[in-house]
Amino acid sequence: MARTIIYEYKGEEKTLTFSYQQFHSIHEAVADAEGIDISNYLKMEQQIEAVSDTKAVRNYRDNHFAKLGFGKITLKPKDNIGVGQKKP
Numbered sequence: 124m125a126r127t128i129i130y131e132y133k134g135e136e137k138t139l140t141f142s143y144q145q146f147h148s149i150h151e152a153v154a155d156a157e158g159i160d161i162s163n164y165l166k167m168e169q170q171i172e173a174v175s176d177t178k179a180v181r182n183y184r185d186n187h188f189a190k191l192g193f194g195k196i197t198l199k200p201k202d203n204i205g206v207g208q209k210k211p
Contacts, residue, residue, distance in 0.1 A: 126201075132157055150188060153196055153211030155211070 128139045137191055139156050141200050148153040154161045171180050188196065 128152060128206065129199050130196040133192045134194070138199070148196060149196055150184060153193065154188075154191070157177040158190060 125140050125142045128141045128149050130137055130149075132153070137156075139152060141149055141152045146155065151161065151165075168180060168183065171183055176195065
């Protein structure tokens with residue numbers, strides 16, 4: 124199921140349709156949308172995961188993407204629709 128990513132790139136807020144079938148994370152999706160090659164970043168992230176905890180990986184990721192010009196990167200909350208109701 125596709126989700127929507129809301130992110131800031133160089134001060135401009137943007138949205139992007141995202142699916143886990145295409146990308147492993149929302150960070151990979153936004154980098155691809157902006158035409159940024161993050162292959163070296165992904166290799167380093169794997170190395171950090173192998174020797175450290177998730178907090179270190181998250182700090183590295185957040186700092187790296189901030190250097191690339193990204194601000195907030197988040198998934199848009201799902202709309203909870205009751206049983207028998209239609210989407211607006």
